[in-house]
Amino acid sequence: MTAIPLVWSEAQRLHDPGAEIWVGVRAPAVEVAARADAIRAELELAGHPVVAAAQQPDRALEAVHDRALLDFLASAWREWEASGLPQDPGQDRVVPYFFPHPGLLGTLTPVLPAATWARTGHFAFDTMTLIGPGTWEAARGAAHAALTAADLVLAGERAAYACCRPPGHHVTRSAYGGCCYLNNGAIAAAQLLAALGGPIALLDVDAHHGNGAQGIFYDTADVVTGSVHVDPGAGWFPHFLGFAGEEGAAAGAGANRNVVLAPGAGDGPWLAAVGELARWARGFEPRALVIALGVDAAAGDPESPLRVTAGGLRAGCRELGALGLPSVVVQEGGYDLATIGPLVRAALEGLDDGLAAAAAATRGSELAHG
Numbered sequence: 001m002t003a004i005p006l007v008w009s010e011a012q013r014l015h016d017p018g019a020e021i022w023v024g025v026r027a028p029a030v031e032v033a034a035r036a037d038a039i040r041a042e043l044e045l046a047g048h049p050v051v052a053a054a055q056q057p058d059r060a061l062e063a064v065h066d067r068a069l070l071d072f073l074a075s076a077w078r079e080w081e082a083s084g085l086p087q088d089p090g091q092d093r094v095v096p097y098f099f100p101h102p103g104l105l106g107t108l109t110p111v112l113p114a115a116t117w118a119r120t121g122h123f124a125f126d127t128m129t130l131i132g133p134g135t136w137e138a139a140r141g142a143a144h145a146a147l148t149a150a151d152l153v154l155a156g157e158r159a160a161y162a163c164c165r166p167p168g169h170h171v172t173r174s175a176y177g178g179c180c181y182l183n184n185g186a187i188a189a190a191q192l193l194a195a196l197g198g199p200i201a202l203l204d205v206d207a208h209h210g211n212g213a214q215g216i217f218y219d220t221a222d223v224v225t226g227s228v229h230v231d232p233g234a235g236w237f238p239h240f241l242g243f244a245g246e247e248g249a250a251a252g253a254g255a256n257r258n259v260v261l262a263p264g265a266g267d268g269p270w271l272a273a274v275g276e277l278a279r280w281a282r283g284f285e286p287r288a289l290v291i292a293l294g295v296d297a298a299a300g301d302p303e304s305p306l307r308v309t310a311g312g313l314r315a316g317c318r319e320l321g322a323l324g325l326p327s328v329v330v331q332e333g334g335y336d337l338a339t340i341g342p343l344v345r346a347a348l349e350g351l352d353d354g355l356a357a358a359a360a361a362t363r364g365s366e367l368a369h370g
């Protein structure tokens with residue numbers, strides 16, 4: 001059996017956020033192209049074949065995002081540059097300063113501001129997620145990688161891994177943030193849903209809540225969404241949501257699950273949470289699985305307080321593989337350049353083991369039943 005293919009978009013290199021603006025301070029960016037390079041180098045060493053991301057139609061992005069968000073992202077840098085803001089006052093990245101807060105507008109619908117410098121706040125929910133010259137091309141490349149991975153699985157691969165950068169799991173239907181621009185995992189899930197019918201399971205093991213997919217699919221059970229993450233109630237991003245009581249609404253009531261962990265949690269509680277999500281998802285009898293694979297839950301990652309080991313990631317992904325579903329893996333967080341490659345490698349090894357075990361169990365039961 002060949003190793004799980006790695007889908008790669010060269011365009012991801014074009015995104016250089018340059019910085020993150022956090023509590024008003026311009027700090028060095030952690031979501032950098034070297035992350036993807038480190039993952040690719042490690043997976044190539046391990047024998048994973050590399051597949052180039054194929055160009056995809058825009059309608060695949062429109063399946064989960066509002067056209068207005070896509071239009072903004074596509075034009076934001078060009079308009080920022082044309083407005084002269086890089087020279088005066090000297091801001092070389094697109095950044096919001098004013099937001100259509102519900103407390104400002106009440107029941108009024110926010111208009112799209114005329115001023116370039118005000119428009120960003122209509123679409124960005126934080127100040128960390130900067131847009132520069134190649135951001136849109138890179139974000140589209142990452143989404144195309146996720147779609148290509150979905151296509152590989154639809155064509156019969158048991159699993160495919162999309163090395164998505166920038167990541168995507170914080171992006172909602174209409175707003176971006178959290179160093180993410182397009183929701184690659186949700187886009188892949190929508191592609192699987194269109195081809196296979198529902199439900200599709202989207203499980204997020206990044207250290208932070210997968211608020212984007214939760215929001216996009218909150219009212220439907222066609223894509224059931226689950227996330228294990230550090231407790232936002234203990235002071236962690238995305239702060240305002242990601243709590244256990246968020247379980248979906250309307251036709252999606254019961255089809256969202258958040259399992260929150262205390263800061264400092266290691267393999268024991270993390271694996272129990274992943275197992276809980278896997279058992280919960282199995283109950284929906286999904287046709288395919290998308291794994292939003294952040295590896296920032298690992299001990300030593302600068303962006304999270306969780307303390308999962310590479311062995312823990314391997315064991316958790318084995319549980320997800322044991323669901324026995326066609327599986328698309330999209331890269332989310334993971335910011336320690338020294339360990340991100342080996343952590344992704346361990347996760348994919350676990351997934352492969354789990355899928356193999358599920359396939360063997362199926363063969364065994366077919367033999368037993370003649």
Ligand SMILES: [Zn+2]
Pocket residue numbers: 206207208294296303333334
């Ligand atoms: Zn994260």
